[in-house]
Amino acid sequence: MKVLVPVKRVIDYNVKVRVKSDGSDVDLANVKMSMNPFDEIAVEEAIRLKEAGIATEVVAVSVGVEKAQETLRTALALGADRAILIVAADDVHTDIEPLAVAKILKAIVDEEQPQIVLAGKQAIDNDMNATGQMLSALLGWSQATFASEVKVEGDNAIVTREVDGGLQTISVKLPAIITTDLRLNEPRYAKLPDIMKAKKKPLDQRTAADLGVDVTPRLTVVKVAEPAEREAGEIVGSVDELIAKLKEAGAV
Template sequence: MKVLVPVKRVIDYNVKVRVKADGSGVDLANVKMSMNPFDEIAVEEAIRLKEKGAATEIVVVSVGVKQAQETLRTALAMGADRAILVVAAEDVHTDIEPLAVAKIIAKVAAEEQPGLIITGKQAIDNDMNATGQMVAALLGWAQASFASAVEIAGDAAKVTREVDGGLQTIEVKLPAVITADLRLNEPRYASLPNIMKAKKKELAEKTAADYGVDVSPRLTVVKTAEPAGRAAGIKVGSVDELIGKLKDAGVI
């Protein structure tokens, strides 16, 4: 079974995000970029499925700018077999919207014919949490979102999902789309030998036009602003005073 894993290039999760002075977006100048953490979990899960014998080939795909080659090389160094880069923008500040990304991934899936697509549940830069579901809808495949455990048995996948108040286990027929949650696994580090090997692995480069997909934005970002700072706390001298303050704040 072939597994397709979409990955996205985002600001590294350890970097403090800075907003441009004019509020037009996030400042990406001299900022470290890396693979979206949830997508990294998806790549790891695909590798584990291959190690168990449930998968035979892992193909990673990224939609964005040419610099996403670095992100794909990271996935190849982790253990993916080959990569596809779909160049859909020239400016690193251009974020391709989920619907356009989903259409391209669906076209890639139609070409590659994978038995399973695993992607992160969301990207940490825009938190849309929509691409995986849209891909499943476009392909007409079953979907299992927010997976915290995945088990492949024959032509079906058993997926455990975290829901309010507990865990839900569902079974979907393959081919299917699974979106990875934080607790699905802990991604491995790419070793130096594997990083060197990744440079020789196949990385095909295409464009959005090759798939006939219009990536023109449908949304307009009106303003980007940093979160407001937290107000200073106060100390209370008794339980009665605490209750009074909570009442004043409308909490109780």
């Protein structure tokens, strides 16, 4: 069984994002970039499936700028067998929209024929939460989103999903798209010997044009702004005073 894992290069989650002075975009100059945390979880789960003897090959794929090679090398160091980079932009500020990414991934899936696509449920930069679902629609495959547990039993995947009301367990027929939630696992750290070995693992580089996919944006960013600062709180002396304050504010 082959598992395909899409990974995205994003601003490191420890970095405080800055907005450009003209409000046109987020400032990415000299900013540390890393693998999207949800994608790290997907890579870890794919590797665990391989270690359990269920998966035979783990292929990481990334869509974006050429520097995304670094992200793919991280996936290879963690345990992926090979990687595919689809260069779809020259500027790091160009974010490839979910539909274009899904179309590119469909082309890769058609070539690679994996039984499972394990993807992060969303990227922490744009929080779209759409690529996995769109890929499922384009392929006509089953989908199991927000997975907190994954078991493969024969031709089916038993997936426990995180939903608003708690947990939901479903069975989906393979091939399938599975998107990962935070509680699925805790990703491992890459060891130095594995980082060195990753440099020799195969990394195929292509372009979106090679796959016949148009990545022209459909959306236009009008303005980017910092979140409004929170106002200072107010300490009250009793429950009655709290209720009175809430009534004044129209909250109750």
